[in-house]
Amino acid sequence: xxxxxxxxPTFQTRATVVFTCLLAALAGLMFGLDIGVISGATQFIxxxxxxxxxxxxxxxxxxxxxxxxxxxxxGWLSAALGxxxxxxxxxxxxxxxxxxxxxxxxxxxxxxxxVVLGLAIGVATFAAPLYLAEVAPERIRGxxxxxxxxxxxxxxLVAFLSDTVLSYSGAWRWxxxxxxxxxVLFLLGVLVLPDSPRWLFMRGRRDEAMRILHRLxxxxxxxxxxxADIEEQLxxxxxxxxxxxxxxxxxxxVGLGVLLQLMQQFTGMNVVMYYAPRIFQEMGxxxxxxxxxTALVGITNMLATFIAIALIDRWGRKPILYTGFAVMATxxxxxxxxxxxxxxxxxxxxxxxxxxxxxxxxxxxxxxxxVWTLCSEIQPxxxxxxxxxxxxFTNWIANMVVGATFLSLLNGIGNSSTFLIYAGLNLLFIVVxxxxxxxxxxxxxxxxxxxxxxxxxxxxxxx
Numbered sequence: 001x002x003x004x005x006x007x008x009p010t011f012q013t014r015a016t017v018v019f020t021c022l023l024a025a026l027a028g029l030m031f032g033l034d035i036g037v038i039s040g041a042t043q044f045i046x047x048x049x050x051x052x053x054x055x056x057x058x059x060x061x062x063x064x065x066x067x068x069x070x071x072x073x074x075g076w077l078s079a080a081l082g083x084x085x086x087x088x089x090x091x092x093x094x095x096x097x098x099x100x101x102x103x104x105x106x107x108x109x110x111x112x113x114x115v116v117l118g119l120a121i122g123v124a125t126f127a128a129p130l131y132l133a134e135v136a137p138e139r140i141r142g143x144x145x146x147x148x149x150x151x152x153x154x155x156x157l158v159a160f161l162s163d164t165v166l167s168y169s170g171a172w173r174w175x176x177x178x179x180x181x182x183x184v185l186f187l188l189g190v191l192v193l194p195d196s197p198r199w200l201f202m203r204g205r206r207d208e209a210m211r212i213l214h215r216l217x218x219x220x221x222x223x224x225x226x227x228a229d230i231e232e233q234l235x236x237x238x239x240x241x242x243x244x245x246x247x248x249x250x251x252x253x254v255g256l257g258v259l260l261q262l263m264q265q266f267t268g269m270n271v272v273m274y275y276a277p278r279i280f281q282e283m284g285x286x287x288x289x290x291x292x293x294t295a296l297v298g299i300t301n302m303l304a305t306f307i308a309i310a311l312i313d314r315w316g317r318k319p320i321l322y323t324g325f326a327v328m329a330t331x332x333x334x335x336x337x338x339x340x341x342x343x344x345x346x347x348x349x350x351x352x353x354x355x356x357x358x359x360x361x362x363x364x365x366x367x368x369x370x371v372w373t374l375c376s377e378i379q380p381x382x383x384x385x386x387x388x389x390x391x392x393f394t395n396w397i398a399n400m401v402v403g404a405t406f407l408s409l410l411n412g413i414g415n416s417s418t419f420l421i422y423a424g425l426n427l428l429f430i431v432v433x434x435x436x437x438x439x440x441x442x443x444x445x446x447x448x449x450x451x452x453x454x455x456x457x458x459x460x461x462x463x
Contacts, residue, residue, distance in 0.1 A: 026151055026186050026189065027087055027090065027091075027124040027125070027127070027128035027148065027151070027186070028128065028147075028148040028150070028151030028152040028154075028155065029151040029152070029154055029155040029158075029182060029186065030090070030091070030094050030120065030121065030124055030155065030179075030182070030183060030186060031121050031124065031125055031151075031152050031155060032151065032152035032153060032154060032155020032156040032157075032158075032159065033155040033156075033158060033159045033179040033182065033183075034063060034094075034117055034121060034155075034159075034179065035152070035155070035156050035159070035270070035273050035274070036155060036156035036157070036158070036159025036160045036163070036273065036298060037159040037162070037163060037175050037176055037179055038059070038060055038063070038114075038176075038274060039159075039160065039163065039273060039274055039275065039276050039277060039294060040159070040160065040162075040163025040164065040166075040167055040175060040277060040291060040294060041163065041172040041175045041176055042056050042059070042060065042275075042277070042278075043277060043278075043287070044167070044170045044171075044172040044175075045059065045107075045110070045172050047170075048172070049106070049107050051107055053407040053408070053411065054407075054408070055107055056407065057403065057404045057405070057406070057407050057408065058111060058404065059107065059110055059111055059114060060114075060274050060275075060403045060404075061399075061400045061403035061404040062111040062112075062114035062115050062118065063114040063115070063117050063118040063121065064118060064396045064397075064399040064400035064403055065115060065118060065396075065400055066114065066115035066116060066117065066118020066119045066120075066121075066122060067118035067119070067121045067122035067125065067396040067399070068118070068122060068393055068396035068397050068400065069115075069118070069119060069122060070090075070093075070118060070119040070120065070121065070122020070123045070126075070396075071122040071123075071125065071126050071389060071392040071393040071395070071396055072122075072389065072393050073119075073122070073123065074086060074122060074123045074126035074127060074389060074392065075126065075240070075385045075386055075388070075389030076385075077089065077123060077127075078126060078127050078130060078199075078385055079199075079202070079385045082195050082196065082199050082203075083127050083130055083131035083134070083195070083196045083199055084131070084190065084193050084194070084195050084196070086123055086124075086126070086127035087123075087124060087127050087128060087131065087190045087193070088187065088190050088191065089123055090120045090121070090122075090123035090124035090127065091120070091124070091183060091186050091187035091190055092120075092187060093116060093117075093119050093120035093123070094117060094120035094121070094124070094180075094183040094186075094187075095180045095183040095184055095187065096116055096120075097113055097114070097115075097116035097117030097118075097119070097120055098117065098176065098177055098178075098179045098180035098183055099177060099180050100112070100113035100116060101113040101114060101117065101176035101177060102173045102174065102176045102177020102178075102180075103173070103177070104173075104176075118396075122392070122396060125392055125395070125396075126388060126389060126392045128148055129148055129372045129373075129375070129376045129388070130196075130376060130384070130385075130388055131193075131196055132147075132148060132376070133376035133377065133445070134196040134197065134198040134199070135194075135196060135197070135216060137216075137217065137222075147309060148369070148372065150302070150305045150306070150309060150369070152368070153298070153301045153302035153305045153364060153368075154302055156273060156298045156301055156302070157295070157298035157299055157301065157302045158182075158298075159175075159179065159298075160276075160294050160295045160297065160298035161295050161298065162175060162178060163175050163291065163294070163295075164291040164292060164294070164295045167287070167288075167291045194212045194215070194216075195208070195212065197209040197210075197212045197213045197216070197226075197227075197230075198230055198381070200212065201227070201230045201231060201234055202234060209227070210223065210227060213226060213227060229444075229446045230381070233380075233381045233382060233446065233449070234381070234382070239382055239383065240383055240385060240386030241386060243380075243382060243383045243386070244383065244386060247453075249452050249453050249454075249455060250380060250383050250387070250452075250453075252452070252458055253378050253379055253380065253383075253387055253452055253458075254379070254383075254386070254387045254390050254391070256378060256436060256437075256458055257374075257375045257378060257379065257387055257388065257390060257391030257394075258390055258391050258394045259432070259436065260371045260374055260375055260391065260437070261371060261375065261391045261392070261394040261395035261398060262394060262398050263367065263371065263429045263432065264367045264368070264371040264395065264398075265395060265398035265399050265401075265402055266398065266402070266422070266425050267325075267328055267363055267367055267422065267425070267426055267429070268328070268332060268359075268402070268419070268422030268423075268425070268426075269359075269360075269363040269367075269368065270399055270402050270403065271402055271406045271422065272297060272356065272359070272360065273297075274402075274403050274406070275406055275407070276290075276293070276294040276297050277290040277291060277294050278407070278410075279356070279415075280293045280294065280353070282339065282410070282415045283339075283343050283349055283352055283353065284343055284349060285349070293353060296353075296357070297356075297357065297360055300357045300360045300361060300364070301360050301363075301364045302364075303364075304360065304361040304363075304364035304365050305364045305365070305368065305369060307361075307364070307365035308320060308364070308365045308366065308368070308369045308370065309369070311365075312369065312370065312373065312441075313441060313442075315441075316439050316441035317370050317373065317374060317437070317438075317439055317440055317441060317462075318433060318434075318437055318438075318439045320365065320366050320370060321366050321367065321370055321429075321433045321437065322430055322433060322434075323362075323365070323366060324362045324363065324365055324366020324367055324370075325362070325366065325367070325426045325427070325429045325430045325433065326362070326426075326430060327358060327359070327361060327362030327365075327366075328359050328362035328363055328366075328367075328423075328426040329423045329424075329426035329427045329430075330355075330358065330359075330362075330423075331355045331356060331357075331358035331359030331360075331361075331362060331423075332355075332356075332359050332419050332420070332422050332423035332426065333419075333420065333423035334352075334355040334358075335352055335355050335356050335359070335419045336415075336416045336417070336418075336419035336420035336423055337416070337420075338351070338352045338355070339352070339414075339415045339416040339419060340416035340417075340420075367429075373440075374437065374438075374440065375387075375388060375391045375392075376388060377440045377443075377445060377448055377462075378438065378440070378448060378452070378461065380449040380452060380453060381445070381446075381449060406418070409421075434459075435459065436458050436459055437458070437459060438458055438459050438460065438461045438462035438463075439459075439462045439463065440461075440462035441462070443462045443463070447462075448461055448462055451463070
């Protein structure tokens, strides 16, 4: 590459923005590692501690309980400490929780360690998308937030592969403890991130905010316009709960964020992420095949996320959501039908696995990244911490419900009916997307806020 290009301010600015956003998006890697690692470990934990499916459900879902609490605290933390320091706290707790999980001496101690991990993930899943939305230029905001989802899928894949290798020795403690290593690396990386300019404006630190904006934008006109927009909105301070009580338009955006997160979780994706080996067992595969097919799930999930990154700022949010929900409904519907009739023969097994992977593609290209993107875009600045806190808390409560009920559903109504229920929910979400979800492609956060507060229909606030 030409040396003059490398040295140019524009190139350096772009490199700074991309580096900053990618490093922040690595919070998703921590999330993905924790999702993936428990999937391969459960059968070995169950064998060592001799516990029931119900206890395994609690070991799995304890992380989501901690994450729900972490998400509640994250709103206050991100406002008081800043987005960057919240990520530092999340990384520290992640390392501690990983080590405690590896050294767990009983089911109760493992549940407690998983709660600590959940606290870390709850803080990180709130702070990282918020930080990305406030740092990334609007033209690449969707892609950068989708990169956060990509990092989740990379973490899941790495954990699945690690579990597969360690499964031959049944070393579940190493499965759970080894993720402390990337946690330490992430912690060191976060320490060099700049603070969010928007947060600095909120704290009255205008000079620092302007310096960081110039580093990230390198265009005086863009910096002046963005600073003016932020300062205009900050004339009314963050009011969160009070704004929620007083302003019906803000209640609409909070409600939409909550609904989006419910939709994401009840697609059934995390059923597969947490219990993939058990699902492949239901299809008739042995332990070795279960683990390798679980790794294949991770690979498919990661690769399909590139579809969202490529299309989110071209197609827009809604077309991708329509496509994703339709694909997910088809994939799970076919899996449910195949399980109902009984999966007899190798060809039928492979076909059923393929349709499960089709479902994974549908999620990874749509609801996975896009829900986080939309939830960070639709909340007005003066209530953003509160609004994203509510939606993130909802994500984890719904996640916990999914994790704590799947094995019970399998044992109660059977595998076929369980998958068909989730397929039906995905069809319902197509209708909900049409009626309520806005198209925010190309709209600034300030434009979306103005439309919301002027009372436009939710589906029209991006226009």
